[in-house]
Amino acid sequence: MDELKQDYPWTHSPLVAAAPMRLIALSQLASEVSKAGGLGFVGAGNDVSTLESELEAVRKMQKDSSILSAVEDVLPVGVGFLLWAGEKLLQQSLPLLERYKPAAVWLFAPNHSEQLAQWTKETRRVTQGKSKIWIQIGTVADAVEATKLCQPEVLVVQGSDAGGHGLEKCAGLVTLLPEVEDAISALATEQGSRRPVLIAAGGIMDGRGTAAAITLGASGVVLGTRYLAAPEANIARGYRDAVLGAADGGVTTARGKVYDTLRGTTDWPQAIGGRSVLNASWYDHGRGMSLEENKRLYNDALQKGDEGWGETGRLTTYAGTGVGLVKEIKSAAAITEEVRDGATHVLKRASSKV
Numbered sequence: 001m002d003e004l005k006q007d008y009p010w011t012h013s014p015l016v017a018a019a020p021m022r023l024i025a026l027s028q029l030a031s032e033v034s035k036a037g038g039l040g041f042v043g044a045g046n047d048v049s050t051l052e053s054e055l056e057a058v059r060k061m062q063k064d065s066s067i068l069s070a071v072e073d074v075l076p077v078g079v080g081f082l083l084w085a086g087e088k089l090l091q092q093s094l095p096l097l098e099r100y101k102p103a104a105v106w107l108f109a110p111n112h113s114e115q116l117a118q119w120t121k122e123t124r125r126v127t128q129g130k131s132k133i134w135i136q137i138g139t140v141a142d143a144v145e146a147t148k149l150c151q152p153e154v155l156v157v158q159g160s161d162a163g164g165h166g167l168e169k170c171a172g173l174v175t176l177l178p179e180v181e182d183a184i185s186a187l188a189t190e191q192g193s194r195r196p197v198l199i200a201a202g203g204i205m206d207g208r209g210t211a212a213a214i215t216l217g218a219s220g221v222v223l224g225t226r227y228l229a230a231p232e233a234n235i236a237r238g239y240r241d242a243v244l245g246a247a248d249g250g251v252t253t254a255r256g257k258v259y260d261t262l263r264g265t266t267d268w269p270q271a272i273g274g275r276s277v278l279n280a281s282w283y284d285h286g287r288g289m290s291l292e293e294n295k296r297l298y299n300d301a302l303q304k305g306d307e308g309w310g311e312t313g314r315l316t317t318y319a320g321t322g323v324g325l326v327k328e329i330k331s332a333a334a335i336t337e338e339v340r341d342g343a344t345h346v347l348k349r350a351s352s353k354v
């Protein structure tokens with residue numbers, strides 16, 4: 001925990017972070033998670049048109065928080081970017097990073113690895129190294145390449161259970177995390193360099209998942225799906241209800257490109273797909289419905305508001321295989337504390353068994 005505690009002094013161990021979910025994780029969710037001793041991320045994604053007002057809102061909430069008001073060097077949240085958006089996004093983001101200096105900058109989904117190197121270099125330059133670099137990867141090869149190119153402070157290791165976008169071909173955390181740890185440890189020895197801290201993402205819903213990730217080599221965890229049930233997450237009631245209603249996520253969720261195609265968000269790198277709760281759009285696509293007809297029905301469902309979601313609905317419900325463990329609406333602070341305390345409890349219980 002030492003490095004994490006040094007970089008994010010208001011946090012407690014094990015670190016619980018909330019993922020930078022585009023359009024969903026805004027200033028409120030991010031601030032509440034940080035106030036509870038975790039690290040919240042604002043999901044800027046591929047569009048920074050509202051980022052300044054979100055970061056300004058975080059700054060305001062920071063002043064009202066006894067825990068966060070003592071943080072001076074950085075804004076006590078992170079910001080997540082989707083790198084496939086290209087050079088324009090970088091150039092629009094740099095002045096904001098320079099002004100607000102978020103504690104962490106999360107890089108994901110580049111079109112090519114040079115984008116990771118460019119974002120890392122420029123972010124460190126404009127923030128004088130104050131914003132730490134987090135890179136989300138899903139394979140051992142990507143972990144090694146990102147470490148060689150960027151020496152990030154943190155690698156977020158994303159397993160196949162993760163909700164939202166991730167690699168269509170990748171392993172679950174049980175095998176991915178230890179293999180990444182071995183590979184980057186070997187690299188650090190070979191190069192005489194520091195090893196990035198590993199944070200686990202994908203299917204972690206509670207203290208049990210967090211304890212498992214710690215024993216596999218992670219220093220902390222990132223949760224996305226679980227925070228969808230926090231009132232501070234910016235999602236429609238119909239979406240939240242669909243997440244709360246789903247169970248047995250290995251069967252009721254899947255990763256693919258159907259929803260990106262229906263929504264026209266097709267700029268993602270080819271290797272990446274979105275994991276969502278399955279509904280009529282997905283099943284009709286599988287049965288051979290034409291894209292045109294499926295899009296028409298999707299647009300009709302948009303007019304139905306909250307009724308457009310659910311098992312027989314059609315609207316996109318990005319969420320991970322852990323949906324069955326999301327059972328109730330809970331504040332972001334309560335989720336953060338429960339996950340962290342739960343992990344400590346499970347780790348103590350487990351160690352008493354050996």
Ligand SMILES: Cc1cc2nc3c(=O)[nH]c(=O)nc-3n(C[C@H](O)[C@H](O)[C@H](O)COP(=O)(O)O)c2cc1C
Pocket residue numbers: 019020021022024043045080081082107108136158161162163164165201202203204222223224225226318319320321322
């Ligand atoms: C609704 C939703 C939206 C997401 N959006 C983003 C995003 O904009 N950028 C990103 O880097 N990751 C995004 N992710 C993926 C998360 O970074 C993380 O890998 C994932 O949530 C972890 O798995 P979990 O959902 O099982 O907790 C999203 C995840 C979800 C569930």
